[in-house]
Amino acid sequence: MKEIHFNDIADKIAQMCIDAACNLDEDILSALDRAIEIEKSTLGIEVLRQLKENAEIARxxxxxxxxxTGMALFFVEYGEDVKIKGGLLNDAINEGVRQGYKKGYLRKSIVNDPITRRNTQDNTPAIIHTELVAGNNLKINFKIVGAGCENMSKIKMLKPTEGIEGIKSFVIDTVKEGGINACPPLIIGVGLGGNFEMCAILSKKSLMRPIGQPNKRMEIASLEEDILKDINKLGIGPAGFGGRVTALAVHIETYPCHIASLPVAVNLNCHASRKKALIL
Amino acid sequence: MPKLIKKEIRITTPLADKVIKSLKTGDKVLISGIIYTARDVAHKRLVDAIKDKEKLPFNLKGQIIYFTGPTPAPPDKVIGSAGPTTSSRMDSFSPALIKKGLKGMIGKGPRGKEVVDAMKKYKAVYFAAVGGAAALLSKRIKKSEVIAYEDLGTEAIRRLEVEDFPVIVVNDIYGDDLYLKGMKRYAM
Structure with missing residues (x-):
């Protein structure tokens, strides 16, 4: 049994919040470099360069x-042989968010209730998905989820017979409809299968992958590539000002589903892909 | 095919009619002077105040509203990061403000028909700043002061002094639209 202290988790989470908000990872920075090389629109290239400069100023x-600076989202892999001392995991995470958002001068964007809408002033609560796994590690994947792109995301229960064509057109229509608002170039997370809530979680999980890392299954990886090609034919371009790079990547995650169902969730992510991971 | 890329145009606020008439979709513009921040709830309050014939916290005539909710200012800075938020959430409120003399809006994403029509009728312009370039944009803000609705926190109305704030004209007063034009040009 490995013991991890509540305060250790909270401290590390606080640092992770600030780090994610201010320091973009190498995967998004090199994806932007590749975009600059293939973009045809001069204005589009200028936008992409502005995004690189922005990342540098931020850092x-x-x-x-x-x-x-979004809602704080966590995917936790909780090893069965881990014991947290001094409190509960979710409390430790929320304490970290509270401290990090204060210390890092991050925006507090969470309201206590969808109807009465009073700001909680410390960006809590976070959204936490926990999975119990074997071993004595606590792996915490963190993502900042902004509302601009989240608001443009969609879910649809397709008929199984609609198949690949149905999936493709739903993803592409979602980008066509809300893509400009979502701050392109986008990273598009797609959840396929499972059920109503599962496909939404899968679409989000797919966004935790390094940008452009294909799905392990070849046929899914080639579907990712196909959809990306089609999206980049839309002409939306960087910032929506027109261009060839509307999306940087399409990530798909799948799960088995019911004979009568084909759930599809499309989670649009802006170019500011802010994610970090840590293992305790 | 009309070229979308032009040299940057420098303008100052409040916006004169002559300037508004000269701005065309796709123009790259650098704004200097005073602009005001407002987003969702602040817009609702402004429009409610107009309905109730109350005095507004600032005179809208010739002014620009920037749709943003900045991060808190660190001790050594006048403001935190401050990029544009999605403009369509303000669509139901903007026409009433345009009617009262508002001449410019800065945000991101397309506007609804009711806003485009009001911009044409009352001669106002919609600019986009690059979404997600918030740290870079904050460097062009020289002063920031909350002037109304302080209880709204990040959503309060701020009076910003900006210098060469980079934007691009999306909707001009002639009914042109950069998003439609850009997409049409690059769609395959």
Missing amino acids: NESLPVCQD
Whole structure:
């Protein structure tokens, strides 16, 4: 049994929140470099360069890359042989978020209730998905989820016979409809199968992958590639000002589903892909 | 095919009619002077105040509203990161403000028909700043002061002094639209 202290988790989470908000990972930075090479629109290239410059300013001055420092999302892999001392996991995570958002001068964007809408002032509560796994590690995957792109995301229960064509057209229509608002170039997370809530979680999980890392199954990887090609024919381009790079990647995650169902969730992610992971 | 890329145009607020008439979709513009921030709830309050014939916290004539909710200012800075938020959430409120003299809006994403029509009728322009370039944009803000609705926190109305704030004209007063034009040009 490995013991991990509540305060250790909270401290590490606090640091992770600030780090994610201000320091973009190498995967998104190199995806933007590749986009600059293939973009045909001069204005589009200027936008992409502005995004690179923005990332540099953010890193150098410890400023958030985007003012929407989002809702804090965690996917936790909780080893069966881990014991947390001093409190509960979810409380430790929320304590970390509270401290990190304060210390890092991050925006507090959470309201206590969808109807009465009073700001909680510390960006809690976070959204936490926990999975019990073998071993004595606590793996915490963190993602900042801004609302601009989240609001443009969609879910649809297709008929199984609609198949690949149905999936493709739903993903592409979602981008066509809300893509400009979601801050392109986008990373598109697609959840396929499972049921209503499972496909939404899968679409989000797919966004935790390094950008452009294909699905392990070849046929799914080639579907990702096909959809990306079609999306980049839409002409939306960087910032929606027109261009060839509307999306940087399409990530698909799948799960078995019911004979009568074909659930599809499309989670649009802006270019400010802010995610970090840590193992305790 | 009309070229979308042009040299940057420098303008200052409040916007003169002559300037508004000269701005065309796709123009790259650098704004200097005073602009005001407002987003969802602040817009609702402004429009309610107009309905109730109350005095507004600032005179809208010739002004620009920037749809943003900045991060808190660190001790050594005048403001935190401050990029544009999605404009369509303000669509149901913008026409009433345009009617009262608002001449410009800065945000991101397409506007509804009711806003485009009001912009044409009352001669106002919609600009986009690059979404997600919030740290870079904050460097062009020289002063920031909350002037109304302080209880709204990040959503309060701020009076910003900006210098060469980079935007692009999306909707001009002639009914043109950069998003439609750009997409049409690059769609395959």
